[in-house]
Amino acid sequence: MTRKLLTLLCLTLSLSQPTLKAQEVPAEPESIISPNIHENHSVTFTFFAPQADTVKLVSDLLPPEKIMTRFGIQDGPGSVLLQKDQNGLWTYTSDPLESELYSFWYLVDGIRVPDPNSPYVFRNGSTVTNVFTIGGGQADLYEDKNIAHGTVSRVWYDSPTVGIDRRLSVYLPAGYEDSREEYPVLYLLHGAGGDEESWLAHGRAAQIMDNLIASGKSKPMIVVMPNGNVSQDGGYGYGSYGFQKPVFLPPHSMNGEFEASFIDIVNFVEDRFRIKSGKENRAIAGLSMGGFHTMHISRYYPNTFDYVGLFSAAILPREDATGKVYSDIDKNLKVQKDNGLKLYWIGIGKKDFLYEANTAYRKKLDDLNFPYEYRESGEGHIWKNWRIYLSEFAPKLF
Template identity: 60%
Template sequence: MKKHNLINLLLLFLIAFSAQAQEALFRAQQIVSPEIHDDQSVTFRVFAPDAKSVQITGDFLPTVKMETQFGPMDGPGKADLVKGENGVWEYKSAPLSPELYGYSIIVDGFTTTDPNNPFLIRDVASVTNILIVGAGQADYYRVKDVPHGTVARRWYDSPGLGMDRRLTVYTPPGYETSNEKYPVLYLLHGAGGDEEAWIALGRTAQILDNLIAQGKAKPMIVVMPNGNVIQDAAPGEGKDGFYKPVFMAPRTMDGGYEAAFMDIIKFVESSYRVKADKSNRAIAGLSMGGFHTLHISRYFPNTFDYMGLFSAAIMPREDATGKVYSDFDNTLTAQMKNGYKLYWIAIGKTDFLYKANVEYREKLDKMGMKYDYVESEGGHTWRNWRVYLTQFAPQLFK
């Protein structure tokens, strides 16, 4: 083949490839998914011309019963998308209530993300797309035109756990330009989470920004530690590099984290302008973080004036052998006698931990320990925990 013929052939190939690439890019840009309509229904679209089946699963669909290691639990259902002549599959939801929703796409049995929605979130080892629908409660989860706080990832020395560890810190709007001292909320994640969970899944920064701007919550620092004692940081952020997150890391609820918690408080109170006394410290957590909150506040009974147990994992554990868990009744009584301003318990009616929380409240009632109780719809979900944070934070540091 002559040289100029080879060059011409290469040029034709490049032109054809470029045209095909531009067509694919143009076609992808024309697909809007998700599309939120005025009535708050949502249309999802996926270009999959060769697929035999496309489905969607998300927390806006009716729940189904799923078998888990904890027994039957509610999980998101599925719905079929309908294929159009152009190879684009579509599903239109019913009008949705205001909320932050997560969803995934299932193509021929393979679960994946929506290629037209770049907004993703990780929960344990699952990555899903997200969208926010409507106003009202959902407005707390949006970035609005209000003064914003700062989110930082910090490393602290933990002699109790024998390593440097990472945590996430939210400082309120104006912290950097003032000399003011602030109260602190220590906000703890659940099993499978880490120091990224509350800031990402929980929308902590957006919630606090909006509550503070509306005058509903006092400006406060929020500290979100990693509760997995074998980790120095979230998977991919620490010395162990990239590895698949697991739901329950070893030693996560063996008492080591609770016993070493003063390492975190010491770091925060030496690194930030804080009001370092009981009346300006709060601690709260979801699920496993509620378990940690219960035991940390009891083990250090004169440290916090505000406690929040969100769907708390109140249950006996075989590995709960640490000193933290001993002498439970006497230390809980000491916490009660020392006094506090708020002991707040919240759980969903269909939560698999509901019965355990009922039994714990009966124990508190019997000993005369006062608490506030909130019972919501739904189960063991971030949808509830975000709401609990918007309800709990305004009650702090009054």
């Protein structure tokens, strides 16, 4: 091995190693812990970058900051500068944190990079974020416990309306394979930038359902998580698109095609799995774009779902969306109301950029004497809220 190659190898190893002590750079990669969660639930982040001028931690554990997004100025994750020592180790220790699942990444001289010492990352659209949990409270629902676990599978279904086979994820409750019992179904829809994997990754849907069912807080149910990007057969990396760079809104998004084709999913699920029949055994819910889809699917098929959940939902279609699904909205809502529902549930954060749209939609429902339950939480358009909404919505079903 040449001296040049040896030097490069040593540099590569050292670049992936923050340290437990600010004054030492450990020789063994496995000795590095970042993030390091302490007994009092404070967390130390460490990043090794001797040539960097600045290293920032960006995370939802920090007070939110105003950021510019495609939807205008919103609250985003906060940021803080790490402190650098003489060895090029940058560190930051948080205050004690409440129980939650947190996400974070670094800005190294303005370039976004994940933590090289943490393999726990989720993808949303074309970006990845590191994650960790603080237990002892709400986040206990998001962790795998020593309980009976359901089964998660990915299956393909024929969608005659779209004209292709498409991929979806399915959660079967513990005991499904060993019984002849029939189960109700929750159809759970992702937001823009997501796919059929999003609720399982960011949303921790399987862990939430396992823990709710095992504790007796929720009835056993099948949870179906389809891909709401109607132009795709499967999410990026899983379908025929392969490893293309994901885009936030693929072609044909929110144009009515997904809503119109949704009955293909219902028909497939009820033919493939042991399902209790009737709308009293069907629920549908979704976040953001998935909330938009939920609102319009449940209205377009007004006698199909007895339980509807809008989580930080987009409401009105785009001006250029002319699909049949979006005609006669008020008329369809009245039919849906007259058919009767057991639960129409709306959740939104006070700082969500869709808060005003949801307020206006509630006014529309009030004018129609359409009954609903309303849950207003803190913060904005974030997974923290959507996981909480699922954990509160699921126990109300069936």
